[in-house]
Amino acid sequence: MAAWVLEGDDGHVLVDTGIDTRPARDALKQGALDIGVTPESLRHVVLTHAHIDHYGLAGPVREWSGARLAIHEREEQLALRWVQGWADDRAQVGATFLAGGIPDPLAHALLAASDRIHERYEYYAPDELLRGERGALPGGGGWEWILTPGHSPGHVTVYHPERRLLIAGDHVLPRISPNIGADLYAENPLADYLDSLRRLRGLPVDLVLPSHGEPFTGFAERIDVLLAHHDERNEQTLELIRQPRTAYQVALGLFPELPPDNFLHALREARAHLAYLAGIGAAAREAEGGVERWRAAGSA
Secondary structure, eight states: OOOEEEEOSSSEEEEOOOOSSHHHHHHHHHHHHHTTOOTTTEEEEEOSOOOHHHHTTHHHHHHHHOOEEEEEHHHHHHHHHHHHSHHHHHHHHHHHHHHTTOOHHHHHHHHHHHHHHHHTOOOOOOSEEEOSSEEEOTTOTTOEEEEOOSSSTTOEEEEETTTTEEEEETSSOSSSOOOOOOBTTBSSHHHHHHHHHHHHTTSOOSEEEESSSOOBSOHHHHHHHHHHHHHHHHHHHHHHTTSOBOHHHHHHHHOTTOOGGGHHHHHHHHHHHHHHHHHTTSEEEEEETTEEEEEETTOO
8 A cells, every 4th residue: 555745835744644554654654764754744644535554554643743634524434433333333234244145154254354344443533624525635735635435435536736646545546446335334335436537537637646556647548447347347237137136146246256355345346336226227126034136127
């Protein structure tokens, strides 16, 4: 995961922090010192979103430097709920797994995996909330932030209009499609993601700095590839539900060779495509005996 350091108006700005592991702590601190970032010069930390590989070191970095922490208000609500609301949400998540047709042993394993994820989180109350859809980046330097929901509800990208640079976070990656998953915290994230992609497509960008992978050019062309990928995946999903299927069955159909460790992501992605198709009237959900099945609209 890449963290980016910017020259601001009153010192340095760090965009994202990395996961909270000892190697990541050491690498971030040494990397900062290697390029002249000191505790005194680091004035702001801006988080693109609250996933643990971006958010995890936010607290330790603030303790090291005294920098002010900023995140979009939607992501702050999400981070707070992940940490303080998991005890209440857990039963509902487990029920959703079972309603999706997941066999009991796998449902219990997925719930245990979710427990482990939530146990790693700490909540870091931000010093500043980003509100709305676009604004000046804390610390300035000519940078802006742009709300780009989809991968996460309050995901932001960071943009310099004069230099035509975009720090993309996990919104646009050079080789893979970001995980777009529907769950208790995001009902129709694919609709949000596709809308965000289309809104950004005309942005003048010469170089993209992603959170995963190498910097790349051809921003608009990469967006076109991602849009086409999701069109194709929606068609695959629609074909799968010509006969009624559970979300579990759809996930197996879309990702037949996926390792078991990644199945939670596969399930969330399948649900995102099902929710999107339902949102445009192309799919319907039916419940029977506590299990939900999806079918293409108009199919028997």
